[in-house]
Amino acid sequence: MRFLRGSICIKNLENVSNVNEAKEAMLDAKPFLDKLELEWNDFGPNNNGEEILAGLRPHENLKELLMINYNGFLLPSWFSNPLCKLSSIYLQSCHHHHILTPLGKLRHLKSLIIEDMYSLSHIGPEFVGFPSLESLAIKDMPSLIYWSGFNGGFPCLTTLDINDCPRLRNLPSFMNTNLLRCLNISRCPEIRALPDDGLPVSLQALTISESNLIRDRCRIEEGEDWYKIRSIPKIEIDYVEISWEMRRF
Template sequence: MPPQMCNLTNLQTLSDFVLSKNSGSRIKELGALKLLRGSLRISGLENVVDVGDVLEADLKKKECLTELILKWNGGEVDEASKEKELLNALEPHRKLKKLRIEGYRGTIFPDWVANQSFGDMVEVHLEDCRNCCLLPPFKQLPSLRKLDISGMYVSGIENECSGAALTKPFPSLEGLSMNFMYALERWPTGANQEGRFYPCLKHISLCKCDKLNVGLPAGCLPSLETIEIWNCKEMVGVCPASQEIDIAYPSLESIVLNNCEKVESFSEMGWPSPNLKHLKIWYCEKLIANRKNWNLQRLSSLQSLWLSGCEELVVISFPEEGLLPSTLTSITISRCGNLKALNGEGFHHLTSLQHLDIRFCEKVEGLPEEGLPLSLSTLSIEGCPLLSERCQRETGEDWPKIQHIPKIEIDGRKI
């Protein structure tokens, strides 16, 4: 940073205040910048030696700051209690709306983090706080809408969620994301009837939660709209078994599953929502192998289906007759290495289908004898050499079956 930043007493915007090695004491210069507003990042906090310098920064009095980002850039810590003292001294004004803590090296968070007096707080991000084994009680933040936790080694979050003191924990939370939580094994235990937890939760995203065996917490999530689950190796199901599945997720519209190798079914009780509109499955071979038991016909609102990454499965013909609901408007089939044919009997009733995308299915030999639905407006073929040759304009053997389609694209080229 330039020298004597403390002389810029009228400064209002400072995107990043960087503390380099041997200059951690400069954090106290922030004390003179009383007019700072908007977002402030303080980087290099591992270089701070004296907590007294942090207190002089006087973040508590900067009431025009709406976002605070506190960043440690690694390094070993000699005493965890000093790290907690440092973070405690960085307490901001209670009007703060967004908080991000990255690389914090302590084992426990100070009390101000998630204190319910932060009534305006709408977003919290914790990233790579690897020494912490407990989460702050975010459930008591009345306005919190987005919670993003990444790279922490907590095994469960029931201490965070099950407190009986609050009648409605997480009263405003809309988005919950947990990524690279390698030790996370369980969702909170206890009742969640009638949406007592997460009454406003719309989106759940999980990635690399290697020990978590079920994607959703038990109970009713009345506002949940989308689920995204990526690379969860031990997960065996998306929904918990012991609940009334038809009423638990009345608003659910979209499910994305990617690389969850042990998942065989969405739920033992059936589909989590009859209102599902979008289903995207990548590299979940056991689940795709079980597709005949999905009962997709129940999903009278399903519009788009994406199946990808069944390289090892022997899927000779797709889709099987009666497998898909007639409401589908878009289908993508990708990276199914053993797929040889598209089943005309499986397509003939798809009278609403508008978009068909076939990608990297090298063994597909051609289109069904019956042709494709007349409703198709877009056909895209990529990485399917045998099929591509048969669909060339005028010269391809399958051209008469697709010439009615307004937009055809083969290997990135419109024909």
């Protein structure tokens, strides 16, 4: 099985009893495996997720990782070292997980999707680094209230999607994201304003939908944040594109 290639999906991990049983998969001895999907049953027992995940350490050549219904609170150390080729991560329904620190250490990570992580209430300064990340999506976060900023990280970020965060009150500062081109905000009704320092001049497309407070602040001419967005080439608010003819300078 050392020469297994392509992708592999391991399901029902709640049935794995201990770390030694997890190690029997010998994922770290499969150098030709590009994509790994690890899935727990959402209704399974919740007592040893961290231990099992620690035993499922993949080979450093892995390029794509999907993790669904992980029931642990923390990520193992192998998330940051030595996965030097990992370029894509998708975390879905990791309901007990609330610390994102190790992810920013992945030097070649280009795409990160975090979805349905309902224990996460705050994204703080520890969510930093990401020297190669180009696309970030934060989706379906019912408890997320505050995002404190990028703090000098994300130098290569070009696309940011923030969707279905009903309690999120603010957007992070984009001061150092000089390559950001697309910003999409959807169904985030509590976001009150754009950042005080505005949006990066590199931004080419802004989409705001079903987010009433920030929508009102971005109304043509009348909104308090209109001056921050009026020069963006493509603006779409509540599924209506704001053409150049509709803008007055």
